[in-house]
Amino acid sequence: MQMTKQSIFRILFVALVPLFAFNQENFAQSQLDQKINIHLENATLEETLIEIASKSDIEFAYNQKLIKNTGKLNPDFKNVTVKEILDSLFQDLEIGYVQRGQQIILKKKPKKQNNQVTTYTLSGTLTEKATGEFLIGVNIYFPSLNTGTVTNEYGYYSMSLPLGKYKVEFSYTGFQKTIRETDLKQNQLLNIDLQFDESLLSEVTITPEDDFKDLRFAGLGKVNISPYTVQKVPNVFGEPDVVKTLQMLPGVTSLYEGASSFYVRGGNRDQNLVLVDDAPVYNPSHFFGLLSAFDQYALKDIQVYKSGIPARFGGRLSSVVDIRMNDGDLEKFKVSGGVGLISARLTAEGPLKKNKSSFMFSARRSLLDIYLNNTSAGQFNTLIFYDISTKLNVKINKNNRVFFSLYAGKDVFNENDKSDFGGITWFNTASSLRWNHIFNSRLFLNTTLLYSTYNYYLGNPSGNKQVWHSHITDIGIKADFSYFANPSNTVRFGYQVINHEINPGRLERKGEIEPAYYIPERYATEHGFYGGNNKKISDKFSLYYGFRIPVFYNTGKSTIYLLDENYVVADTLRFNKGQTFDTKAGFEPRLVFRYFPNKKNAFSLSYERQYQFLQLVTNLTGSLTSVEVWLPAGPNIKPQVSDQVSAGYFTNVLKGRVKLSTEVYYKYMKNLVDYRDHALLFLNPQIESQLRFGKGRAYGLEISFRKETGKLTGMMGYSLSKTEKQIDDVNNNRVYPANYDRPHEFSVFLSYKISRHWGLATNWTYATGNPTTSPSGFILIEGKYVPIYNERNNSRFPDYHRLDISASLGSDPAKNKRFQHQLTLGIYNLYGRKNPISFNFNKIEDGNGNLNISNDQLDMREIFPAQTYLFNVVPTLTYNFKF
Numbered sequence: 001m002q003m004t005k006q007s008i009f010r011i012l013f014v015a016l017v018p019l020f021a022f023n024q025e026n027f028a029q030s031q032l033d034q035k036i037n038i039h040l041e042n043a044t045l046e047e048t049l050i051e052i053a054s055k056s057d058i059e060f061a062y063n064q065k066l067i068k069n070t071g072k073l074n075p076d077f078k079n080v081t082v083k084e085i086l087d088s089l090f091q092d093l094e095i096g097y098v099q100r101g102q103q104i105i106l107k108k109k110p111k112k113q114n115n116q117v118t119t120y121t122l123s124g125t126l127t128e129k130a131t132g133e134f135l136i137g138v139n140i141y142f143p144s145l146n147t148g149t150v151t152n153e154y155g156y157y158s159m160s161l162p163l164g165k166y167k168v169e170f171s172y173t174g175f176q177k178t179i180r181e182t183d184l185k186q187n188q189l190l191n192i193d194l195q196f197d198e199s200l201l202s203e204v205t206i207t208p209e210d211d212f213k214d215l216r217f218a219g220l221g222k223v224n225i226s227p228y229t230v231q232k233v234p235n236v237f238g239e240p241d242v243v244k245t246l247q248m249l250p251g252v253t254s255l256y257e258g259a260s261s262f263y264v265r266g267g268n269r270d271q272n273l274v275l276v277d278d279a280p281v282y283n284p285s286h287f288f289g290l291l292s293a294f295d296q297y298a299l300k301d302i303q304v305y306k307s308g309i310p311a312r313f314g315g316r317l318s319s320v321v322d323i324r325m326n327d328g329d330l331e332k333f334k335v336s337g338g339v340g341l342i343s344a345r346l347t348a349e350g351p352l353k354k355n356k357s358s359f360m361f362s363a364r365r366s367l368l369d370i371y372l373n374n375t376s377a378g379q380f381n382t383l384i385f386y387d388i389s390t391k392l393n394v395k396i397n398k399n400n401r402v403f404f405s406l407y408a409g410k411d412v413f414n415e416n417d418k419s420d421f422g423g424i425t426w427f428n429t430a431s432s433l434r435w436n437h438i439f440n441s442r443l444f445l446n447t448t449l450l451y452s453t454y455n456y457y458l459g460n461p462s463g464n465k466q467v468w469h470s471h472i473t474d475i476g477i478k479a480d481f482s483y484f485a486n487p488s489n490t491v492r493f494g495y496q497v498i499n500h501e502i503n504p505g506r507l508e509r510k511g512e513i514e515p516a517y518y519i520p521e522r523y524a525t526e527h528g529f530y531g532g533n534n535k536k537i538s539d540k541f542s543l544y545y546g547f548r549i550p551v552f553y554n555t556g557k558s559t560i561y562l563l564d565e566n567y568v569v570a571d572t573l574r575f576n577k578g579q580t581f582d583t584k585a586g587f588e589p590r591l592v593f594r595y596f597p598n599k600k601n602a603f604s605l606s607y608e609r610q611y612q613f614l615q616l617v618t619n620l621t622g623s624l625t626s627v628e629v630w631l632p633a634g635p636n637i638k639p640q641v642s643d644q645v646s647a648g649y650f651t652n653v654l655k656g657r658v659k660l661s662t663e664v665y666y667k668y669m670k671n672l673v674d675y676r677d678h679a680l681l682f683l684n685p686q687i688e689s690q691l692r693f694g695k696g697r698a699y700g701l702e703i704s705f706r707k708e709t710g711k712l713t714g715m716m717g718y719s720l721s722k723t724e725k726q727i728d729d730v731n732n733n734r735v736y737p738a739n740y741d742r743p744h745e746f747s748v749f750l751s752y753k754i755s756r757h758w759g760l761a762t763n764w765t766y767a768t769g770n771p772t773t774s775p776s777g778f779i780l781i782e783g784k785y786v787p788i789y790n791e792r793n794n795s796r797f798p799d800y801h802r803l804d805i806s807a808s809l810g811s812d813p814a815k816n817k818r819f820q821h822q823l824t825l826g827i828y829n830l831y832g833r834k835n836p837i838s839f840n841f842n843k844i845e846d847g848n849g850n851l852n853i854s855n856d857q858l859d860m861r862e863i864f865p866a867q868t869y870l871f872n873v874v875p876t877l878t879y880n881f882k883f
Contacts, residue, residue, distance in 0.1 A: 029077070032083035032099065034058075038075050045070040048089065057083055062106035066095060071167040079641030084186060100601035118536040119486065121187045121441040126170065129193035132330030132355065136301045137690075141169045146539055147487055153324060153730060154302075154401075154436050156341035158484035158553040170194060171710050174228070178492040187441045189398075208610035220262060220608065221307030221646060221663065223249055229715075230296045230750045232761050234640045234804035234826045238340045238876030242293040243284060244300060246321065248747040248763065250702035251306050255740055255770060256837040257800070257870050261287045264306055265644070265725035266667055266698020267508070269319025270630075273564075277391070277405035279430035282454035282472060282630070286411055287366070288386040291869075293409045293428060296364035297336060297347050298389040300326045307665060308592045308606045311546035312480055315667060317610045317642040325405055327393040336882035342366055343385075357394040363387070380852075382414035385393055401436040414460045425457040444482040450498075451475055456628050466514065468682065470505040472614075472630045474498050492546075493531035500524045500614065504629045519685045520559050525580075526613055527551040532590060544592040552613040553583040554634050561876075565638050565687045566732075567676075573635070582635050586611040604648040612640040615673045617683055617691065627681045627840045636688040638671040659706045666699040674727045677789075694727035696738065697832060714750035721745075731792040737771045739793055744768045756812040762805045769797035772839060783818030797839075803830040806876070821881040828874040 040048060045067045049060045072094060077085050086097060086104070097111040126138040134155030141148035142159070144166060151157045161184055168190070170178040175194040182188060209365035225245055233248070235241045243262055247254050251265050261269045263372035274281045276294070284293045305313070305320040313320045326349065333350030347362040364387040387409035394402045398633030406432045433449045452474040459467030483491040500523065532546025556575030563577035564570040575581055591810040592606040613633040633639040646665035653660050673693055674683065679690040700721025707713050723741040726733065749763040774795040810822030 009684050012576050013648055023324045030547060032058075032081060032086070034082050035079050036077070036085075037079060038077045038085060038779070040073070042072045044088070045073060050086065051075075052082060052176075057102055058082060059103045060106065060349050061103055065316075066106055066108060081107060083501060086522040087186060100848070115759045118163045119160045120163060121158055121160045121484070122166075122168070122182060122184060122190055123156070123441040123484070123486050124189050124191040125155045126157065126172075126192050126194060128175075129195045130329075130331060130360070133300065133327050135172055135175075135194060136303075136324065138170060138172045138717055141171070142166055143169065145487070148551075152444070152482060153322075154444075154446065156436075156438070156482075158442055158482075158558065160442065160486045161486060170504065171772070173226075173256055189441070212479055221309070221648070221665075223303060223304045223306070225304060226304040227296045227299045227302070229713075230302075232759070232808075233749055234598070234761055234763055234806040234828065234876075236290060236828045236871065236874060236876075237342045238806075238824060238826050238828075238878040239343065240296045241292040241293055242294050242299065242323070243703045246302075246304060247716065248715065248749060248765070249304065250704050250719035250745065250747075251663075251700065252304075252319075253720070253740055253742050253745060253767065253770075257835045259285075261289055263283060264319035265665060265700065266669070266696065266721070266738065266741075267316075267642075267740075268616070268672075268740075270614070271316050271318035271612060271640075272321060273313060273316035273319070274323070276323045276402070276407045276430050277325055277432045278434065278448045278478065279405070279407070279432040279450040280452045280474060281428050281430050283426055283428055283454070283456075283628075286387070288411075288413070291385075293387060294323065294407075295345055295347075295364045295387060295389060296326055297338075297345065298360065300324045301483065301662060307608065307644055307663075308494070308544070308604070309590065309610070310544075311532040311548045311588070312494060312591045314496075314528050314530070314548045314550055314588065314610065315452060315526065315612060317612045317640055325389055325391050325407075326360045327403070328360035328391055330355050330358045330393070334882065336880070337429050338878060338880035339367075340636075340878040341876060342368055352392075352394075357392070357396075360389070360391045362389045382412050382753075384511065385409070385411040386495050401680060403434045403436075404432070405434075406431040414462075425455075425459075425461055427455055430455045438552055438570065441485045444484075446478075446480045448478045448480070449476075450478070454630075456561065458627070461508070461511070465512070466507050468505060468627075469503065469508050470629050471501075471503045473501040482822075488536040490534045491531070492533075495530075496528040500526065504631060505627070505683065507683060517683050519683070519687075520557070522558055522632055522634075524613070524634075524875075525553055525555060540596050541812070542594045543588070544594075546590040548588040548610050550588065550613070551583070551584065551585045552633060552639065553580045554610075555580050560635055561686045561688065563689055565690075569686060569689065582633075584613070584633060584639055586639070588643070597637050602650040603648070604646075606646050608646075610640075610642045610644075615640065617673065617675065617681060617687065619675070619679075627688065629681065631688070631693070634688075637673070637691070638693065640669065640671045640673065642669045657707055657710060659708075661702075661704045661706075662700045667697065669696045669698075670694075672696050672725060672727065674725065674730055676729055677792075692727045692729050694725060694730070696723070696725040698723040710859045711753045712750065713753075716748040717746070719745045730790075734791075736794075737793045739771050741793075742768045742770055757809060759808040759810075760806070761808070762803070764801070766801040767799065769799050771796050775837070795838055800835050802828075802833055802835065804828050805830055817882040819881070821879070824876075824878045826878075828878040829871050830873065832873045834867070834869045834872065836869050838868045 034056045034244045038051055040051060053060055078632055090096065092111050095106055097104050097106050127133060128135055130653065136151060136153055137156065139148060140157050149159055151159050152535050163184060165183045168182060170192050172194055175196050178192055178194060180190065182190065200278055219708045220565040230242055230245045231240045233245050235244050244681040245263055246252055253263050255261060262272065265273060267506045274284050286293050301324040303322045309320055328349045330351050335348050337346040343366045349360040351358050366384050368383045390406045392404040394400060410427035412425050430452045435447045437445045451469060455471040457467050457469050459465060461467050476496060478494065480494040485491055502522040504519055504522060506519045507514040528548055528550050530548040532544060537545045539542055557577040557581040558575045560573040561569045562571040588609045588611060590608045595603045606800055610840060615631055617629045617631055619627050631637060644665060644667040646663055648661060650664040674692050675690050681687060681690060684690060700719055702719045705716045722743060723738040724735050725738055726735045745767040748767045751759065751761040753759050771793035772795055773789055773792050776790045777788045779786055779788055785809050804826065806824055806826030808822055808824045811817055811820045
């Protein structure tokens with residue numbers, strides 16, 4: 001739908017005013033927190049108030065009739081806040097008070113209704129005792145109320161409860177459970193340091209209450225991946241890999257052997273929102289997609305949303321991968337590192353000022369160029385990747401904290417001067433500056449300034465030859481509020497705006513644009529207004545309901561080639577710098593309903609709508625070079641839209657040691673983007689004329705087992721799914737399977753702790769071969785045989801499967817040595833499965849069984865598909881240390 005910006009913002013203002021209309025007293029710094037000493041005997045209430053006023057910055061206003069006949073008092077308080085004193089004085093009187101600036105106004109207490117209960121708020125932060133790092137997702141449970149909450153991304157929690165005494169349990173996998181008794185007679189701050197103990201991962205007793213807490217806090221379509229788990233999964237070259245571990249989850253698939261691109265529940269790879277400390281990363285891969293762009297040793301937490309996506313996230317159809325970097329140790333200085341077959345890494349962290357500020361710096365670099373310099377490099381002269389991750393963490397005071405995060409990664413693959421191609425280069429930069437502010441015990445704010453850029457080159461940008469260059473750059477701000485209203489309602493709301501600058505591809509030489517091949521940049525702005533509430537209806541029912549309102553518009557300076565229904569240019573539109581055009585808006589409801597029939601079972605049902613205004617246009621079918629162009633929605637491109645319904649069942653089996661989840665989903669997508677047959681994507685100023693649009697659907701069943709405690713840990717997943725598209729003018733307008741459609745996928749990962757020194761790990765993966773387009777025959781044209789293609793994705797690759805193993809020998813962490821180290825030996829693809837990444841059908845088999853290009857292909861029976869594969873058996877060796 002199209003609307004003017006003025007009408008859209010008018011509607012948004014009316015819709016959002018109630019959500020933001022909080023009493024401004026919540027935002028004022030209370031004078032009631034002053035601590036004073038009072039000692040009087042046989043004093044009137046008025047004399048007591050005068051004494052309090054003389055020892056504080058507070059003035060009292062009251063009617064004399066209100067305090068008359070209140071009797072004699074003997075107040076005796078030492079180093080107690082004014083609020084505590086007043087609450088004690090008025091506890092048995094019909095007198096209440098309100099604060100107006102520095103003045104306290106006494107008034108008659110309203111009569112209590114029969115069902116009215118006095119409530120106070122218990123809040124605080126959860127940190128790791130040894131490092132001071134915030135802990136995300138810690139369970140806070142109140143057994144007497146059969147309720148609880150979890151810490152947010154910054155380790156903060158808040159619960160408003162009736163007046164009374166409570167036992168509070170703080171629990172987190174791998175940490176010692178902490179239990180506190182609290183007498184809640186006023187708002188109370190309770191910060192907890194939890195002690196990590198690796199032995200608890202192998203020695204733990206699961207109680208029925210733990211079963212229930214796991215189910216209560218489970219999320220539909222949400223999975224938490226611990227960096228500790230990522231370290232143990234065997235992978236190609238021995239490199240721990242976040243994305244490869246993510247690909248083991250049911251509903252997440254890859255396109256080819258070793259790829260770090262991923263596809264979630266029928267969505268394309270550009271439909272995944274990957275965030276590092278709130279900043280987007282557009283290409284999360286190294287080394288032609290064979291390795292993840294992230295050094296997992298610099299990470300603290302990875303949360304993946306496949307459905308039930310909270311309203312605070314938007315802009316992508318399929319998934320959110322929310323990655324949090326380590327904050328840096330506030331207590332002591334640490335160094336860790338490692339070296340493997342293809343890369344080396346080093347991480348340093350520690351306090352800048354103990355318990356006040358800290359830093360973390362991590363760097364990883366490939367060793368491939370060293371091998372090239374010592375071997376016959378052939379046509380390649382540069383093959384290198386690196387990344388750095390750094391973070392600063394500053395406590396200003398108990399209510400304010402600031403973080404600065406930076407991620408930067410680069411890949412360079414250059415050929416020698418004899419090559420006409422030159423190579424390929426890409427790099428990501430993502431940074432954020434975040435401010436946490438606690439207004440009061442119930443209201444929390446995180447404000448983020450973000451910057452992200454992704455540059456992609458075909459050719460060598462440091463050489464003298466022409467290179468093809470595309471990029472996308474984001475600059476934005478986000479304000480995210482959390483309001484802990486009461487035990488039954490937690491509200492989260494906010495606003496985000498991002499400015500996009502897009503270069504859709506042009507020729508350059510030494511950074512200068514070649515005028516003959518100049519394609520203008522595109523500029524766009526994306527707003528997001530959102531709100532959501534986690535509501536506990538009863539002990540058996542809970543509901544998350546929310547909304548997101550995206551607003552997107554293009555801005556000049558820009559030139560748009562307006563296309564007709566036949567994708568032919570009908571007009572040329574030119575817009576001046578700063579001029580806005582083609583505004584689009586939408587409404588995204590988010591609903592998650594949960595049902596807990598008992599302490600052992602949980603059910604969930606969700607619905608969500610997502611809009612996506614940016615799309616990636618690429619001809620990637622293999623693992624090497626491709627054209628990558630990001631384009632915004634505009635006059636010729638409608639925003640992509642998806643509607644997803646999902647249902648899930650969750651339980652704990654084997655006495656609570658194994659978590660079982662089963663989910664089914666159905667997703668309908670429209671305005672999907674694909675390109676026509678024989679599309680010209682390279683240096684095409686009218687690139688939108690090469691695009692075609694249509695609809696798609698995906699549906700499936702996902703089953704997952706996870707065991708996180710005991711000597712034997714691991715996870716197992718299976719998915720049964722189908723993904724298909726129908727695009728105008730493609731495949732004769734017939735439905736066809738997406739090239740990432742894999743009906744059956746199964747993966748299992750197991751890790752066994754033999755002793756405190758030795759550990760074993762293995763994983764096995766199986767998947768149906770992904771679709772590919774093969775020729776139905778050949779035709780002779782000017783003496784050459786040319787393949788004929790009748791259908792898109794009309795055949796499949798062979799089924800994919802692979803077995804990996806590893807063994808680790810390390811020092812005993814229980815002895816708490818200053819220096820710890822570990823040696824890991826592994827084998828990737830143990831039984832040497834040759835999983836193809838591409839086929840060439842224009843070859844025949846000779847008498848020796850070799851596949852060669854034929855001079856005479858008249859006899860079609862002799863034509864064979866020739867496959868290309870990357871890996872056979874790959875031994876790996878990795879050494880890690882820390883001190």
